[in-house]
Every structure is written in C-alpha cells, then in structure tokens.
Amino acid sequence: MSAKEYRTASAARGGLLTVSNVPNIAFGDRVRVRDQKGNTRNGQVILSSDEEVLIQIFEGTDDLDMENTWVRFLDEPVEIALSPEILGRVFSGLGEPRDFRPPIVSSLRRSINAAPFNPAARTYPKEFIQTGVSTIDGLNSLVRGQKLPIFSASGLPHNRLAAQIVRQAKLPDDDSRFSVVFAAMGVSYADARFFQEEFASSGVLGNVVMFVNMADDPPVERLTLPRMALTAAEYLAFDLDRHVLVVMTDMTHYAEALREVATAKGDVPARKGYPGYLYSDLAEIYERSGRIKDRHGSITLVPVLSMPSDDITHPIPDLTGYITEGQIVLSRELHNQGIYPPVHISPSLSRLMKDGIGKDFTREDHPHVSNQLYALYARALETRNLASIIGADELSARDRRYLEFADAFEERFVRQGEDEDRSIEETLNLAWNLLSTFPPQALTRVTETEMAKYHRQSGE
C-alpha cells in the first residue's frame, strides 16, 4: 500500500472525481479519499492516463472541496478477504462488516472481478433440485448450477417465493453441505429484516453469508456488491466444496446504479438510458454460476428483479432473459386473484430442465407431462379470452372443459401454501389428476404407455 497522498483533485462530478498529475496509476485500483472533515471514502479508478485519473467514489462526491481532498491509491484491486468465518456474517457492498463484528482476517484475498471460467472447464448442470414448488419443479425445473431468475414487479411476493425456495431447496436423497449467499441491493429495511428472520427461523443462518446494501446506502456500492457476493460464493463452492444457492435481490436496482454511474461518466446510452454494455455487465455476474469439472461444489443463482411497469421487454428483464437459463415470471393477475405463488407459467421457462428430469432423475413421464400441461393451459387461456368476449354459455362442451381446466390448474396446481413442500411425486400426481379430466385422445404430448400407467380413465 502506498502511503503517499495526492492533493491534486481537479474536478468532482456526480460520483466521479478527477485527479491530475499522478503518475502511472493502475486501472481498477482501489482508492481511499480523505475529505476536509477527515472522513474517508472509497473509490476505484475507472480511467487512467499519464495526465489524469478518473475515480468512481462509492459514497459520492457531495461535500468534497478540491482544496481539502487527499487521495491515496492503494495499489490493489477491489478485493474480499475469505475464510470459512464468512458464514453467518453480514457485509456491505465493499465487504466491510455490517453486523458490528470485527472484519474477517485472512491471508486469502481475491479480486472481486474473477477471470471468466473456461467453457472447457465447465460441466453441464443436470442434477434436479426439488424446491417443493409445483410450478417450478413440475414445469420449470431448477438444476444445480443453473441461473434461474424470478421476474417480478413491485408489490408481488417475490421475496416470499425466494425465501421459500431457500428453505425448501434440496436434492432428493442428498444431504451434502449447502450454503446460501444472499445479496441485497437497494432493498428496504423491511425486506432485509424479512430475509434475516427467514434465515434465522429456518435455522440456516449459520450457513448464510449476507451482503446488504440498503435503499439509502450509496448506489455505487451496488456495483461491487454482487461481485463480492459471487466471489464469496465461488470460494464456498470451489474451495470448500459446498453447494451454494445465491439469491440476489433486486437486480433492477443494480442496473439503475450502473446507469447512474454510466451517465455521470458520459457513456453513450443505448436503450432507456442504460449503457450499451449492460448486457456484458450483467453477463459477468450471471455467468459466474455453474458447475466445474472435478469440483464437488456448485453455484446455483436465483436473481430477483422487478420489471419496471410490469414490462418484460424493459432492457433489464430482457437482457437478463438472454443470459440466464430461463425465468420464472410472476403475474399480477394471479396475485390479485389471491393465488400464491403467482407464477405465470406461459412466459416462464427453464432451459436446463430437459436434461435434469425424466427417467433417471425425477420420473419418466415428467417431460411429457410438463409439455402437455403447457399446451393445455395455453389452449385454455385462449378459450378464456374467447369466453370473455362471447360468454361462457356460447362455448362448446369441449371448450368448456378447457375453461374448467384453467381454473382447476390455477387453484390446485399453481396455488400452494408458503410452507407447503410438495415432493416431485406429489406434483406429478397432481398434474395427472388434472390431465385425467381430459379423454386420452385429447392428450397428444404424453405417450400411450404413460397414459396407461397414470391416466385415471385409461388406467382402470
């Protein structure tokens, strides 16, 4: 660490500080700034030339004056100290303790901007994780090492669903060590407390690392926070052989912080003012999940994001969907009907499902059952639309059956209790109960053997 302090700050704009006449400062270097009151602020070099250096100040540049600002370059990238002691702790976006306990002391420090995984080092995720939630297990199965976001919107119960997943997620017949890394960006005190209490009451707190940035904390810290969290997750997964579930909420606040900084830097905006590199930046975060050859641990990522104005084509959900391996979409309509969890299955998807389910993983009929439910529900929603125009009485008997299916599906399959932990068997049997309201010839996605075995009319 260099002890030399520079007093050559020449401009402060937004969260950015320019310092002139400093030689050969490394790009990405950590910076400590002391202001006139003696308070320190943290920063990072985002542009370095032989004439001047541009620093992003995490706490912002309010109240700085150019005369009394001392800048020290630490000659290290933004790092996090790692040891098994991080479990059960709470940190800020800069990796500083937030739980009034001493900082982690460890000789192991890692840059939070890890080099990308070599695709040749990855193994394909295919171990089914049972979350106990029918709409996920049955129709959008999660596998170990997957990144599956929850697309939500303000006022919807995404936090409750995320907490339920954390509580219930397990591999059938497996009790290996698991940990949770929880990254909260720009959340309210109520939400942060909700999660903390959830973890405490389900007895997992000792296996949880929390990184918390509150809604009133500096937004710039939201940029380092997910990288801190994932570096910790990588340590737990690939150094300590743990299966790590990373929950991040709310990615929208992260992207907004990115936009704020980009705008201050004068980056060319692409869509809705977000910088053109939003995709690459989100990918750097999401792609850190996965499984690695010859390593026991894994990182499964469940980011939560709220769609601004419920718009799935907004750049944040849109770009996320292009990077993640599917998405679980929550619907305001179902929520307003009082259905929990309000998972709207039509736009929901799990891309890694196909290889994690079926004969050797869940049950042989699972892929077809899922397909069949999707097809029937799509048709049923069309029928519901039609009924709302011409009236249900005008429908043919066949169409009325679809209408009834839509209701039954939402009431019995989608709806479940917050502490209702359904096994995959239960979920699939429930699905067959619904499928059996149709005659066998209406079910074209399941095979004849499966029909004979599980369909209640043909099975008799």
Next chain:
Amino acid sequence: MINKESRKGTILEINGPIVTIRLPGVHNGEQVRIGSLGLYGEVIALEGDKAIVQIYESTEMVRPGEPVEGLGHPLSVELGPGLIGGIFDGVQRPLEEMFLKAGDQIPRGLSPEPLDREKLWRFVPTENLEPNMPIIGGARIGTVQETETVEHRIMVPPDIEGELIELAPEGDYNLEETIGQVRDRHGHIHHLKLFHRWPVRKPRPYQSRDNGIDPLITGQRILDTFFPLLKGSKCAVPGPFGAGKTVVQHQVARWANADIVIYVGCGERGNELVDVLDSFPKLKDPYTGRPLMDRTLLIANTSNMPVVAREASIYVGITIAEYYRDQGFDVVMLADSTSRWAEALREVSGRLGQMPVEEGYPAYLASRLAAFYERAGRVETMDCGKGSVTLIGAVSPPGGDFSEPVTSHTKEIIQTFWALSKELADARHYPAIDWVDSFSADVGTAAEWWHENIDRGWEKRRGQALAMLARDAELSRIVNLVGPEALSSAQRWVLEGATLIKEGVLQQSALDPVDTFSSPEKQFMLLDLILTVYDEGAALIELGVPVQELSEMPVLARLRRCKELYDSSQIDQLKAFREEALQDFKAIHSEYAQRGEQTA
C-alpha cells in the same frame, strides 16, 4: 503483410478495454501485446503518434507507462489440420489446452498456439505434381486425414504463387516441418507447411461466385419443407429470449447434411456450449455414422468473456469456414448471436466517442453486417472445385421487436428468414418458427431438387399447406370475435386441417429420438398424408357428414403421432398407415352415400 519485426512503445491511457498507446510505426489493424502481462489487442485507430487499441482481455491493474509491443501482423488465424473437433475462444486460443495448462479460469496474457505443433499427420502428396511446375495459390498439394470424416486438403496459401520447387513424399509430418517449396516471380522461396496463417478481416479469394443449387437438408420439417435454405445461402434466425433460437441452431448443427459445421457461440451462455461439447461426441452424424464432433468445430466467446474478443469471434469463425470451403467442402457456420457481436461493436464505438445513430449503434453497423454476411456463398475455388459456406446467424432483438436496427439491417441482406415467435413458444409449439413472418427466397430453386429427388408434388403441397394455415388464421380471428358457432362445417374442417398440419408436421420435438430428424421422404409423406386426409374429410362434409364425427375419428389422433411413431427408414409402414387411414374415410363415405341413396 506488415513489417515482421516487433517494435516497442508505451501505454498512455486505459479506459476499460480501450487503451491508448504510443508506438511509432504501428499499423492500423496490427496486433499488439500490452503491459507486463502481455495482453493481446488490436489497433483500431491511429491519431497522430498515438494508437487506439482494443484489448481482448481484462485490463484490470494495467498502468500507463507499461510497455507495448507491436507484433507486425493483423489478427490472423492458423489454418491447418487439427481444427476440427476443437474448441477455441474468440481469438482462436485453444480452450481445452488452456484448461489443462491453467485451470478453471482463463488467465490473462496466456496464448498457446491454436494448433498442436507436436502431433504428426500423414501427408499424402497430390499425384502429378512435378518440381518446376507453375502453381497458384489455393492449389491442392496433398491431403491429410484430419478426422475419420474429414479428408483435409493441404493447399498453397492463397497469397503465394510461382513455381513448385519441391514437394515432400508421403510421410508423417508435424505442422512446423516444410512439406514443399515455391519460388515466386521475385525469386523469393516460400516454405510450405501443413498450416498457414490468414488475417480474419480479409475474405479469402476464390475464382468466381456460383448460384446455390441444392437445399441444405436439416431434417427439420418447417425448415426444409416450408422455408428452405440453399447451401451457400445466408439466413437469419431472430427471436426473443426463450423462443428457441439456440435449439434451432443446435438442431441444424446436428442434422444438416454439411461436411463441416462451425458453431460460433458469440456472447452466449457457457452451459449451452458445454451441452454441445458433452453431447456432440456422443451423437452420430446421420450421414456418415461417425461422432458429430468429427465434423464440428466450436468457437466460444461466452457472454462473460471480454467483449472485444466477441467482436473478433465471428470473423475467426467465418475465416475458418472459408478455408474449408476452399478445400471443396460444404460448410455451415452458425453464429449465435450476431446481436451480441453488434453490441460489441456498439460498446467499442461508444468508448471511442463515435456518434451513435440508432439505439446507440454506430453508423457503420449496416455495412459491417452486410460485409460479414457476404462472406457466405457457393464458389468456384482457386483450384476449380466447388465449395460453399452457408451462414446462419441468430439475432436477439431486444424485447422481441423485429424493427430494431440489427434485425432490420440483417433482414435486408439475407435470403432466408426463420422468425421465432414468443406466442408459439409460450404454447410450447416447437420449433416456434412463425409461418407468417418467415420467408425463403429460394423456394423455386429448392423445388427443383425436391421434384427431382422426392416428389413432383412438393411445391404444390407446400403451397396448399401454407394457404390452409393462412385461412386458419383468418377464420380464427372470426372465431375470436363471434365464436366457433358462426363457422360453416367446411370452415371448421379447415381449422381441424390446420391443427393437423401444426401438430403433425410443423411441431417437431428435438428431444424425441424419432422425431428429432425427419428425412425429406418422411417430411413429404407426412405432409401429403395430412393434406390427403383433409381433402377426404372435405369431400365427406360435402356429403353432409357432421364435422364433429370427423374430428373424433381415432385415426386423427394417430395421424398426429405419425411423426414420432415412424422413423425416417419406416417409409413402408407409413404407407401402410396411410392406406389404413384412407380406409376409415372410405367406410364413412360409403355409409353416408348409402344413406343419401335411401333418402333419395
């Protein structure tokens, strides 16, 4: 070529992946290595004595004042045996080897040679080549069996021409050994090896362009039958996320009747590439019976890898594709996704402070896209053979909006357009290719092939099916307004017929072992069968048979399943089923004809 000796300079400024350097005599486009780590980059602009460089790796902790070295050549790829079956990053670094050398993560500044220097290859010289014969660039001087499927043709590099002085006899050689010598007209002697280098941004030369003749058979019914793509043509697959672009691309990579498949994962998911890496060695090439990896090459720049290498990755891919084309192969290159490439362009242009035009994209987006797609084509090669590069680019329009710049500019260039629809995907209608928005400009040419090889009725049947789907869309609109009761029996039978086409022909499961590939014969049989059944039913409705009775015929449920009940070799069984189905219709026909006579 730029001056070979390396020169030294210094770093002036670092702004993310864009670095300003001072390096006297550096050329635009030249490769440089910067900093103490030796990160690779490419000069993209010159300003006075300064040069702007885009770096393919992360520049964290690089400082102004660190050294810079100019390498004296532009971004190039190594072309020679050992490419097939490999997986390379966006600047052709071998990822398998990097994994063995450096572990799970890709370290900076490491750059092993793309091709194995140790491995010995059995070189068989071309017969009738004598010393002192004149020889041109692109001429074939021998072969190497690269994989069991691919006989690699060793060529004189395109930029060398002259007199053949020496050619090595048959034997085992590694890549560094000289296998021939050519004296050019300046008297300079070139030592030929089994490989050569070629700059990626410069299209490889050929004699002349040719028209495409044969369709690329992909075994996917909606593609081959409805929106055919010719070998040597170019195609775009746009679709919002979750619509199944990647599955379509994987299916084409698996089943296309091409000699070589190059899959460029450009800014896509790591796990998807792993899926290809895991599954392709186990899958058999349906045409040769050999593992698919024996004809496949992967270029991987996953979305978390540096953005500048993403820009380079599709040029690396297309240059390798052209190299195999020059050997006389039919090559398919899949780029997933060109939108990520365009975004990489946008990111670099933004960092350079260039004036954005549409949605932040630079003004040269359209011309870059066009120039890239134009590298596809069927050509007469320098040594008078025929080869082709078919280019299939996925496009990821933000929000699924096809009017955005990348999709709309791409649409102007390509001949075949496979548009994916969110609505179809939501209803799990896969492949979710929308028959209304998609098009193919090559139907006429493809028809010649189908008529000659499969059935003379192909174009007519295809037209009938599309007409019925259009009619279905129209009638469905009426149903949505006033309900199905408003339709006549004949109209309701059209809806039934269209459903049969959608479920029995258009929908195809990539996961079903039988349905995943459909030979052209099977494709036509299914289509013809369903249209015949429709026609029979329509005749019955004329006779007064209620549409309800027809819809509930058990044979229709079976008809929908034909695609997965009979594989491509069971054409006879399919024919037998056809007879059976038509019998059922005949039975109803005679029943109603009798009734008609009785009432008369």
